[in-house]
Amino acid sequence: MSAGVTAVVAFGSNLGDRAAIIQAAADELAATDGVELVAIAPAIETPAVRPYGIDREAPAYLNTVAVLTTTLEPGELHEVLRRLEDAHGRTRTERWGDRTLDLDLIAFGDLVQDDPELTLPHPRAHERDFVLRPWLVADPLAELPGHGPVEKLLAELDGGAA
DSSP: OOOOEEEEEEEEEOSSSHHHHHHHHHHHHHTSTTEEEEEEOOOEEEOEEETTEEETTSOOEEEEEEEEEESSOHHHHHHHHHHHHHHTTOOOSSTTOOOSOEEEEEEETTOOBOOSSOOBSOTTGGGOHHHHHHHHHHOTTOEETTTEEHHHHHHHHTTSOO
8 A cells, every 4th residue: 555644543432242343344344445554552441431421231332442554535535434343243222322333533644623523532532531542552652633542641631740
């Protein structure tokens, strides 16, 4: 593949065989024309988060982050992610609801855009431990456009400064 843009994708699943679903989705993403998987962090288990906070009654999530290079445009990659979600049984009946697969495009190079279909970087990535922690494992030098080094963002969430 010719040189492309570095993109970051967050994976989450709290229904079904979570690990198998995430692995299958990662394999399918890596097999997509115009996508090369560079790194994927080991999955971590986290409680479900709802608009009101943590929901300890809901099934726990497995979360990870993949770093990839792509020659696709941001909208094209976003569409690939939505198709993968659908192929793995994702239903969109409840915002922040339980799901077999959740794929979020976190960052696409240094692109900053506020678009109704795709906001980049992801508008809540900087405050989500379950995105930042695995991202830092996949790329220790990671930076979130407009927010700075992921290591610093994670330290701030943990209550200290890097």
